[in-house]
Amino acid sequence: MKNVLNNTKKRFLMVTMFATLLSFAHEGSFLIAKNDADKISVTLTDVKVGNLLSIKGDNGIVLYKELIKEEGTYTKGFDLTSLPDGEYIFELDKDVEINTIPFSVTSNKVNFNKDLETTIYKPVTRIKGEMVYISRLSLNKSPLAIAVYFTPEDGSAHVPELMYSETIENTENVSRIFRLSGLNKGDYKIIYKTDGKVFTKEITN
Incomplete structure (x- = not known):
């Protein structure tokens, strides 16, 4: 043998x-809006059924995950102010790429940095x-x-x-x-x- x-x-x-x-045409996947109470609205464009949206801590632990159920544009509000102070990421796992955008929570304040949004093919x-x-x-x-x-x-x-x-x-x-x-x-x-x-x-x- x-x-x-x-x-x-x-x-x-x-x-x-x-x-x-x-050839991969990529634009920022995450559209982030914040209201006066620091509530976060996340909009994702061109999503497909089965794409996976997650929130992870900086240690890789998954705090939230959701399978996208409809094709097109996804919008959902998140209250992130109650998270412990620390570094986190939103992650969108798609067919051929993974998009991430980091955010931090400090004293119930949430801050996103679009310049650090990344794409892994x-x-x-x-x-x-x-x-x-x-x-x-x-x-x-x-x-x-x-x-x-x-x-x-x-x-x-x-x-x-x-x-x-x-x-x-x-x-x-x-x-x-x-x-x-x-x-x-x-x-x-x-x-x-x-x-x-x-x-x-x-x-x-």
């Missing part, structure tokens, strides 16, 4: 690598026949770690086999193409790590 896995690993061929300019995995296409845009050239694991469908492996790994640095546009043809049947899992987040894509061959 070990020889089979080793042969499979050798045949897991990265066909080519190239840089492609990905998720790694995108597309499958066409025997080819797997990977792309990722990072305007700040954040490192991207890619690891591909294989589990044979006959259940003979107790743990997934690492087939390929790479960490890409100092690159704004990342593109990779992998070929799955001729490989043993089973399940593949691609794990991406970037900007402190982990993304996973599973493929059955």
Whole structure:
């Protein structure tokens, strides 16, 4: 079995690598309005059903989350003045990007800084026949770690086999193409790590 896995690993061929300019038109996702009582109204444009809106503390703990149920424009009021003093973020998790805007609470006063609003573009995995296409845009050239694991469908492996790994640095546009043809049947899992987040894509061959 070990020889089979080793042969499979050798045949897991990265066909080519190239840089492609990905076109993402991005404008600020969060429209913040504040009334005299420091109540916050959050408006999100161009949202889709299934997008996830969260409020997180600076330790990453989720304090609030809501799945968007209607497409278009979302508006909701939040009373953030009762939060303990500290740093927080609003996070909107969309199909191919994650938008965040930080805010702070000090003595029941809420302050947003639009200049610190950020966008993280998720790694995108597309499958066409025997080819797997990977792309990722990072305007700040954040490192991207890619690891591909294989589990044979006959259940003979107790743990997934690492087939390929790479960490890409100092690159704004990342593109990779992998070929799955001729490989043993089973399940593949691609794990991406970037900007402190982990993304996973599973493929059955």
